[in-house]
Amino acid sequence: MVPARMVSRLISQSLILSLVVGASCKPEEPTTPPTVAPEADPAPASAVAPADDGAGGRIFDKFYKELDVAFEPGKSGGPNGDGTLNNGLGQPYPDDGHGYRLKNLFGWDLRGAEGIYGPDYQNKKYVAQRNLLSDTRSTEALTQWLTEGDETTPAYGDVLSPSEVAAVVGLIDGVRSGALASPDAIFELSKTAPKNYSLREGADAARGAELFADACAGCHGADGRKEAVDGDLSIGGFMRAKAYEGWFKILNGHPGSPMGREISFTAGDDASAQILDVAAAMCDRTAFPAMDGVADVADGDERCGAYLK
Numbered sequence: 001m002v003p004a005r006m007v008s009r010l011i012s013q014s015l016i017l018s019l020v021v022g023a024s025c026k027p028e029e030p031t032t033p034p035t036v037a038p039e040a041d042p043a044p045a046s047a048v049a050p051a052d053d054g055a056g057g058r059i060f061d062k063f064y065k066e067l068d069v070a071f072e073p074g075k076s077g078g079p080n081g082d083g084t085l086n087n088g089l090g091q092p093y094p095d096d097g098h099g100y101r102l103k104n105l106f107g108w109d110l111r112g113a114e115g116i117y118g119p120d121y122q123n124k125k126y127v128a129q130r131n132l133l134s135d136t137r138s139t140e141a142l143t144q145w146l147t148e149g150d151e152t153t154p155a156y157g158d159v160l161s162p163s164e165v166a167a168v169v170g171l172i173d174g175v176r177s178g179a180l181a182s183p184d185a186i187f188e189l190s191k192t193a194p195k196n197y198s199l200r201e202g203a204d205a206a207r208g209a210e211l212f213a214d215a216c217a218g219c220h221g222a223d224g225r226k227e228a229v230d231g232d233l234s235i236g237g238f239m240r241a242k243a244y245e246g247w248f249k250i251l252n253g254h255p256g257s258p259m260g261r262e263i264s265f266t267a268g269d270d271a272s273a274q275i276l277d278v279a280a281a282m283c284d285r286t287a288f289p290a291m292d293g294v295a296d297v298a299d300g301d302e303r304c305g306a307y308l309k
Helices: 004-024 055-066 102-106 139-148 162-177 205-215 235-252 268-281
Strands: 187-189 197-199
Touching: 055 102, 055 162, 055 235, 139 162, 187 235, 197 235, 197 268, 205 268, 235 268
Parallel strands: none
Antiparallel strands: 187 197
């Protein structure tokens, strides 16, 4: 088959030659066509879609809650039909408490065993060794890895579509590159604080309260107590106790719920600052009290630090 570009070139040359012949009424000596440089092939499109709506984070959090997939850990669905996934070698990847949630394998801070779920902190037995924030693989390599798995990682391509895998990789890419908020800018790890973290200094709690009023109060109530979350916690109580998780929810939303990315972030540093501002505002136990009858954090709690009121 003759390439389309060659056909187009031959047609153009024939047309030019016929015009010249018609004008002179006598044959022309054949000429050598000019050398034309081949057109460059277009750059391949990236395999990764940008995580611009938080979908990648919600899939990372709990994909079978966020997506319409027939998968229930330990019960049904998946490549084996029994709620299990395989690793990259095609062998069953056992569920030892992680429920196949990426956030369980790599933590809310995406740092695996080096982060808050690691042995020096919350010591989750199922935490993966890989730190996604220091991972230098390309987006294409990350996509292949999450799709196919390896010896220590499930093959998520068996339950996620290419676009869904791309959304997760977009989240990883965005956080590690600074295009999205970074956990490092919001909290630091601690071996002494409850839940092993404390909020960073430098927040503007007043701005955080304004952001909450604009983006969150419509669903959670002006004081964060319209409806309990995570069992029996108000939003304030939740953020005072679990901001290491709350930052991720603010950035991405909550899987399987109407909550998406409610704050419009403009850049990575600004996103981190805004989330830290909201977390600091939630440390005000008067403005954002606990649910009635539910214990709150005590005075001097290291998680809120100087923001605690």
